[in-house]
Amino acid sequence: MSKRVIVIGSGFGGLSVAARLAVRGHEVVLLEKRDKLGGRAYVYEVNGFKFDGGPTVITAPWLFDEIWTLAGRNREDYFQLVPCDPFYRLFDHTGRHFDYGGDAQRTLDQIDRWNPADKAGYERFIRSTKEIFETGMALIDKPFLRAGDMLRVAPALVRLQSYRSVYSYVSQFIEDDFLRRVFSFHPLLIGGNPLDAASLYVLIHYLERQWGVHYALGGTGAIVNAFGRLLGELGVQAHLNSEVVEILADGRKVKGVRLADGTIHQADIVVSNADVAWTYMKLIPPRYRKKNSDHRLRRLKYSMSLFVIYFGTKRRYTDSCLAHHNIIL
Ligand SMILES: Cc1cc2nc3c(=O)[nH]c(=O)nc-3n(C[C@H](O)[C@H](O)[C@H](O)COP(=O)(O)OP(=O)(O)OC[C@H]3O[C@@H](n4cnc5c(N)ncnc54)[C@H](O)[C@@H]3O)c2cc1C
Numbered sequence: 001m002s003k004r005v006i007v008i009g010s011g012f013g014g015l016s017v018a019a020r021l022a023v024r025g026h027e028v029v030l031l032e033k034r035d036k037l038g039g040r041a042y043v044y045e046v047n048g049f050k051f052d053g054g055p056t057v058i059t060a061p062w063l064f065d066e067i068w069t070l071a072g073r074n075r076e077d078y079f080q081l082v083p084c085d086p087f088y089r090l091f092d093h094t095g096r097h098f099d100y101g102g103d104a105q106r107t108l109d110q111i112d113r114w115n116p117a118d119k120a121g122y123e124r125f126i127r128s129t130k131e132i133f134e135t136g137m138a139l140i141d142k143p144f145l146r147a148g149d150m151l152r153v154a155p156a157l158v159r160l161q162s163y164r165s166v167y168s169y170v171s172q173f174i175e176d177d178f179l180r181r182v183f184s185f186h187p188l189l190i191g192g193n194p195l196d197a198a199s200l201y202v203l204i205h206y207l208e209r210q211w212g213v214h215y216a217l218g219g220t221g222a223i224v225n226a227f228g229r230l231l232g233e234l235g236v237q238a239h240l241n242s243e244v245v246e247i248l249a250d251g252r253k254v255k256g257v258r259l260a261d262g263t264i265h266q267a268d269i270v271v272s273n274a275d276v277a278w279t280y281m282k283l284i285p286p287r288y289r290k291k292n293s294d295h296r297l298r299r300l301k302y303s304m305s306l307f308v309i310y311f312g313t314k315r316r317y318t319d320s321c322l323a324h325h326n327i328i329l
Pocket of ligand 1: 008009010011012013014031032033034037038039040041053054055056057058059189242243244245273274275308
């Protein structure tokens with residue numbers, strides 16, 4: 001039966017869920033507090049320069065394809081993904097660089113320039129990431145709500161050495177310190193610290209090698225615009241500058257939301273794409289969330305935040321050794 005659904009927030013999570021629910025025949029209203037769609041993929045425009053506010057590399061393109069397929073459309077008709085080669089260029093403190101990419105032979109050639117003795121270890125490392133990927137991806141979209149959920153996967157996690165950090169896991173295979181950092185920097189992409197993030201995150205190596213690393217032609221904003229077009233075609237009503245200040249409930253049943261300007265939107269279902277602790281603490285009155293009290297939420301450990309500095313330049317640095325994504329380790 002068709003329901004009236006409110007989605008709070010238009011990050012990729014909110015855009016995706018709005019599309020999926022509309023495809024299933026629900027009446028979907030998307031409420032975004034900012035003046036444009038995109039969330040962390042917001043596009044800033046300053047003095048004629050455009051900046052992708054957050055994500056710029058796409059590592060799981062099939063997730064976009066799946067949504068367009070569900071909607072009976074072809075994703076390529078909406079936006080194009082272009083493979084990055086290399087994936088990233090990593091510099092050491094002396095300015096030497098390592099091109100990190102998906103081609104095994106080219107990677108081995110690069111390792112040869114730094115420490116030939118690490119080539120065999122790298123091949124063993126890459127082989128080991130396959131099983132970690134298969135286990136990790138099976139867990140990635142499962143909620144861990146009870147102790148039993150964790151117990152069920154514990155044996156596999158122990159076998160795959162998830163108790164180790166990414167850096168420690170990589171160090172079993174690689175001896176050169178810079179190469180260790182090259183193959184363990186990935187948790188930084190998700191706000192983690194390679195020295196303490198669980199080694200499960202080495203699955204990103206496998207993911208990148210299997211599907212490549214892509215960028216969207218025209219920038220990540222092109223994906224956000226494509227979602228805007230798709231949602232319009234699916235009949236989703238998107239309201240910008242619409243900040244939700246409270247999720248309204250009647251006993252244990254949700255009724256809708258109240259906006260900062262006092263407007264009430266009724267709904268059978270409310271989906272929040274806002275950060276989870278924010279949703280609980282700011283949008284749901286304490287009487288409806290005995291287990292998720294402010295006290296409990298404040299004591300959780302959160303991933304680190306970041307500062308982003310955007311540079312606009314009037315020249316192209318084609319004569320430098322910079323690539324599209326440069327990382328200094
Ligand atoms: C600098 C940076 C670089 C990144 N690079 C990459 C990358 O290259 N590749 C990659 O895969 N990932 C990258 N990420 C991570 C990726 O951007 C995020 O994981 C993803 O965009 C998060 O999407 P989301 O839908 O979960 O949440 P968000 O994008 O945070 O969306 C939440 C939305 O909810 C809205 N909202 C919140 N509260 C309310 C409210 N009360 N009422 C109405 N609306 C509300 C917000 O305005 C926002 O639009 C990067 C992140 C950052 C910050």
